[in-house]
Amino acid sequence: MAEKDLFQELKFRDPARARALAAALQHNVDAIGREVSVMHVCGSHEQAIARFGLRAVLPAGLNLIMGPGCPVCVTDGPEVDEAVALAMQGVRVCTYGDMLRLRGTAKSLADAHADGGKVEVVYSVAQAIELAQKSPGEEVVFFASGFETTAVATAAVALARPPPNFSILSVHKYVPAAMEIVAESKETNIEGYVAAGHAAIITGWEIFEPFARRTGAPVVVAGFEPLDILAALVKLTELMKEKRAEVANVYPRCVTKEGNRAAQASLWKVFRTTTGKWRGIAEVPGGNLDLTPAFAHVDARRRFAIDTRPVRDEGAEEEAKGCICGSIMLGLATPNDCALFGKTCVPESPVGACMVSSEGQCRIWHTYGGVPDLRKVG
Structure with missing residues (x-):
């Protein structure tokens, strides 16, 4: 199969194409001639890799590593403490299900609920808006987590004149910052990156060009089917073999160079990047997405006096022993x-x-x- 055909008309289930991609990947790694490590920064990619056993077909000399691509995992303990404190103060806190059991320094939102706090699991920010509309006499706070993809949905709600009893406690994170923190770590030795396709739908793939030039590490944007990921690894190792610190897009059915300009405009009208602590990692410059001053009226940190002292453990270790x-x-x-x-x-x-x-x-x-x-x- 010609190399140019490997990246065209990818079918979601095609054993012959998978074998061809695996062979091309082996060829590239053999040509590099040494062990190399690459990283993806996306929980959805890791789900597909593990579910379909993709590491079993990777060359022995290629290490495919998952980086900090789980927004729940990097939400810091004191951020959870804020949500727990609000719930225990009588505010109805709405959040995604994955956040429910994430512990702060002492308690999780599940613990707060068990202790009588008002906690609701929602599937979207729109559902939190509905709860606020149905209970106009009750304060409703959306504990907003996730990377750019979910941050855009939160921004859209903030721009749509939400009910006066609704506000946002943002712990949104910014994907490019995750790659930066890995690249700057003296302990890691990552030579190429697979970028998350869903975030790149918003940002476009050109956002990674300065990173690739500065670090000398190529970046390939990938979708979430097994063949998407294999094709991305073939392209990434090809760029590494040729020592080309470039950005490639092997998810063209969804991702463009410029991305979704309207979504970007909404995102940056509502949010700004700030330095924030990522659990278990470090202070990450530009890693958090906080509401801009123009949206103070929906910013829970500005609307409420959040006293975390009753729910936090000052002596708690960052990670459990x-x-x-x-x-x-x-x-x-x-x-x-x-x-x-x-x-x-x-x-x-x-x-x-x-x-x-x-x-x-x-x-x-x-x-x-x-x-x-x-x-x-x-």
């Missing part, structure tokens, strides 16, 4: 390196943040069996 989620999110370890993984830390009773969310690497590996070698099956 024995948990290595921070190292896992930086690509310095895998879940199998953690003594707690699959033993005391399981989805039913997660110890670390990476086991809480369905996009966390520990949760994904526990669900799909880690790094199965399908070549040994049967």
Whole structure:
């Protein structure tokens, strides 16, 4: 199969094309002639990689690592404390289901609910708006998490004149900052990046060009089907082989160079990037998305006096004893390196943040069996 055909008309289920992509990937890694490490920064990519056993067909010399691509996992303890404090103050806090069991320094929103706090699981910010409209005498706060994709939905609500009893507690994060923190780490040795296709639908792929030039690491935007990911790895290793620090888009059916300009305008009208602490990692410049002063009227941090003292533990460690989620999110370890993984830390009773969310690497590996070698099956 000609190389130019490998990236065209990708079918979602095509064993012959998968074998051709795997062969092309092996050829590129052999040509590089040494072991290389690449990183994707997306929980949805990790779900597909683990579910379909893609690491089993990767060349032995290629390490495919998940970085800090789970927004729930990097939400810091004191940020959760704010939501817990509001719930215990009588405010109805709405959030996505993955955030419910994420602990702050002492309690989670699930704990707050058990203690009589007002907590609601919603599937969208629009559902939180509906709750506010149905209860005009009650304050409703949306605990807003996620990267650019969900931040755009939050921005749209803020621009649409929400009810006066509705406000936003933003813990949204910004994807490019996740790549920056990995690239700047002296401990990591990542030579190329697979970027999340859904975020790039908003931002466009050109946003990664300055990063690629500055770091010397190529970036490839990928979709979420197995063939999408294999095609992205083929292109990424091709760029690495040719020492071209460029950006490539192998998700053209959804992603363009410029992205969604209208969505970007909404996003940056409502939000601004600020430095924020990412759980288990570090202070990340430009890593958080906070509401701009123009939207103070829907900013829960400005509308409420949030006293976290009754719900926080000043002496709490950043991570539970024995948990290595921070190292896992930086690509310095895998879940199998953690003594707690699959033993005391399981989805039913997660110890670390990476086991809480369905996009966390520990949760994904526990669900799909880690790094199965399908070549040994049967």
